[in-house]
Amino acid sequence: MTDQAGEQPVRSERAGDVAVVYAGEYLNKLSGERVERECRRRLEEGCRALVLDFRQTGMVNSIGVSILLGVIDAAERAGASVVFSAVQHQAAQVFEMLGLTRHVRIAKNRTDALAQIANSAAVGVAPNKTK
Amino acid sequence: MPTAETAKLIHAFAALADLGEEIAATRDFDQMVRSTLHVVLGALGIRRGAVAECDAAAGELRFVAAWGMGDDAPASLSFDPRLLEESLRDSADPAHFFERHLKSNFRAELERLKVGLVVPLVVHGELVGAIMLGGKATEEAFTPEEREVVATMARHIGVGIYNHRLLREVERRAQENRKLYEDLRAVYRNTVRAFAIAIDCKDKYTQGHSERVGKYTEIIARELGWGEEEVDDIAIGGYLHDVGKLIVDRDIINAPYKIDAKQSSELNRHPAAGFEILSPLHQIDDVIPTVARYHHERIDGRGYPEGLTGEQIPLCAKIVSAADAFDAMTTDRTYKRRKEFPEVVEDFRKTTGKQFAPEVVVALFSAILKEVDGETRERRFARLLGRDYLQPDLYRPLIVELLAELGQGERAAAETA
Numbered sequence: 001m002t003d004q005a006g007e008q009p010v011r012s013e014r015a016g017d018v019a020v021v022y023a024g025e026y027l028n029k030l031s032g033e034r035v036e037r038e039c040r041r042r043l044e045e046g047c048r049a050l051v052l053d054f055r056q057t058g059m060v061n062s063i064g065v066s067i068l069l070g071v072i073d074a075a076e077r078a079g080a081s082v083v084f085s086a087v088q089h090q091a092a093q094v095f096e097m098l099g100l101t102r103h104v105r106i107a108k109n110r111t112d113a114l115a116q117i118a119n120s121a122a123v124g125v126a127p128n129k130t131k
Numbered sequence: 132m133p134t135a136e137t138a139k140l141i142h143a144f145a146a147l148a149d150l151g152e153e154i155a156a157t158r159d160f161d162q163m164v165r166s167t168l169h170v171v172l173g174a175l176g177i178r179r180g181a182v183a184e185c186d187a188a189a190g191e192l193r194f195v196a197a198w199g200m201g202d203d204a205p206a207s208l209s210f211d212p213r214l215l216e217e218s219l220r221d222s223a224d225p226a227h228f229f230e231r232h233l234k235s236n237f238r239a240e241l242e243r244l245k246v247g248l249v250v251p252l253v254v255h256g257e258l259v260g261a262i263m264l265g266g267k268a269t270e271e272a273f274t275p276e277e278r279e280v281v282a283t284m285a286r287h288i289g290v291g292i293y294n295h296r297l298l299r300e301v302e303r304r305a306q307e308n309r310k311l312y313e314d315l316r317a318v319y320r321n322t323v324r325a326f327a328i329a330i331d332c333k334d335k336y337t338q339g340h341s342e343r344v345g346k347y348t349e350i351i352a353r354e355l356g357w358g359e360e361e362v363d364d365i366a367i368g369g370y371l372h373d374v375g376k377l378i379v380d381r382d383i384i385n386a387p388y389k390i391d392a393k394q395s396s397e398l399n400r401h402p403a404a405g406f407e408i409l410s411p412l413h414q415i416d417d418v419i420p421t422v423a424r425y426h427h428e429r430i431d432g433r434g435y436p437e438g439l440t441g442e443q444i445p446l447c448a449k450i451v452s453a454a455d456a457f458d459a460m461t462t463d464r465t466y467k468r469r470k471e472f473p474e475v476v477e478d479f480r481k482t483t484g485k486q487f488a489p490e491v492v493v494a495l496f497s498a499i500l501k502e503v504d505g506e507t508r509e510r511r512f513a514r515l516l517g518r519d520y521l522q523p524d525l526y527r528p529l530i531v532e533l534l535a536e537l538g539q540g541e542r543a544a545a546e547t548a
Binding site: 029061062063064065066067069070073077098103 | 138166
């Protein structure tokens with residue numbers, strides 16, 4: 001999916017009412033804003049859960065973190081849950097340190113993320129609350 | 132493997148580097164503030180926040196960027212500007228005013244926005260804004276070290292806002308100066324026009340001649356691709372080209388008969404006299420006295436006052452010379468009706484390369500052709516010559532033919548060279 005002419009595309013896909021959005025190699029202002037726009041677009045489409053896949057993401061800077069917090073906030077306002085999947089070590093450390101992991105669930109990979117969402121839907125777990 | 136504290140420190144340092152880059156590299160003010168807010172939030176994992184710019188005179192904290200506040204963020208928060216003035220009288224530090232008055236003034240609003248930490252942005256003793264932060268994603272309180280990180284970042288953001296303000300002020304003043312300059316240019320042009328009218332008053336047969344020559348000159352120069360300021364200068368040269376006539380006896384200028392050699396010699400002094408009048412005026416461009424001096428020179432050397440030939444004649448004088456002749460041919464005089472357009476074309480065909488420079492004549496008739504073909508919005512020739520003078524259906528072929536002939540002539544000359 002390309003959201004703006006001339007910009008690097010943000011890959012995303014739908015799996016039922018779940019959207020999987022793939023972050024790029026470096027999550028900074030430019031790429032972060034593209035991911036954010038794509039997430040908001042998917043929420044507006046009516047997705048009930050977002051999977052943010054970080055399999056390619058080696059680095060996340062401060063602006064990237066802030067933008068992800070905004071995505072979490074937007075999902076909460078829309079009543080949707082957020083799962084971070086395939087988070088690499090360095091990014092995982094940053095997310096843990098800054099408390100993002102308190103507001104999202106963590107999955108090993110995309111399949112695991114979709115399974116977690118399916119399970120929580122089956123047992124009626126409130127979105128994003130893992131504490 | 133770094134400890135958690137070291138990892139936080141490294142992340143904060145990296146964020147400081149991001150902050151410097153955003154402040155230095157982002158020209159758009161709102162975008163710069165939005166990015167710096169992101170850096171602060173992302174440095175400490177803060178979920179919501181805003182940056183407001185202070186307008187001390189209006190008593191307003193205007194929200195420039197807000198994040199994670201949904202629709203809650205107001206456009207601005209107002210305060211009594213007199214309070215700030217009074218506070219600054221008591222203490223030079225506006226941070227005191229901020230702590231003493233604004234925080235309590237806005238308490239309810241800050242609670243509604245779930246803002247827990249407010250830091251004033253103070254630069255050179257001036258309150259330039261404030262940064263307002265909500266809670267951290269960890270849901271823990273800010274540590275003293277984190278407050279120090281925020282304070283450090285706030286200083287940088289304050290400087291960024293302060294510098295952008297300075298830039299805006301410089302741009303505003305530059306715009307004011309441009310406007311002042313434009314106004315002065317307009318006064319200058321109008322004064323020159325008035326002076327041109329005064330020159331023409333001396334010659335009862337050529338009312339409005341100088342002004343029209345100025346206008347034709349402007350058209351030709353523009354057609355030749357001259358820049359705006361150069362066009363302005365040469366147009367003024369056109370308006371003032373006959374200023375030297377002020378020293379010529381009115382009876383000679385207005386003689387209804389062929390003047391004798393002595394009178395002719397007197398009349399022919401006007402280009403040199405014009406140069407003498409204009410050249411001491413150091414504020415005007417050199418082109419203006421040059422035009423006055425050489426507008427009666429001819430390419431073939433039979434002109435006056437110096438009998439220059441070809442390239443010896445400055446281009447500005449060649450332009451005004453053609454404009455001067457075009458107006459003389461196309462306006463009625465008491466003793467002579469104006470020529471019809473085909474005659475004008477024929478005159479220029481015969482005299483180009485002898486009296487007039489081909490490139491100038493090409494520019495003049497190209498401009499006419501553009502107007503005839505409706506390529507220009509302004510119908511300047513129609514206004515100067517009268518609506519019915521240029522009859523496109525009849526005369527367009529004549530113009531095209533003349534231009535083709537002059538174009539071929541130029542090519543042939545180039546080939547020979």
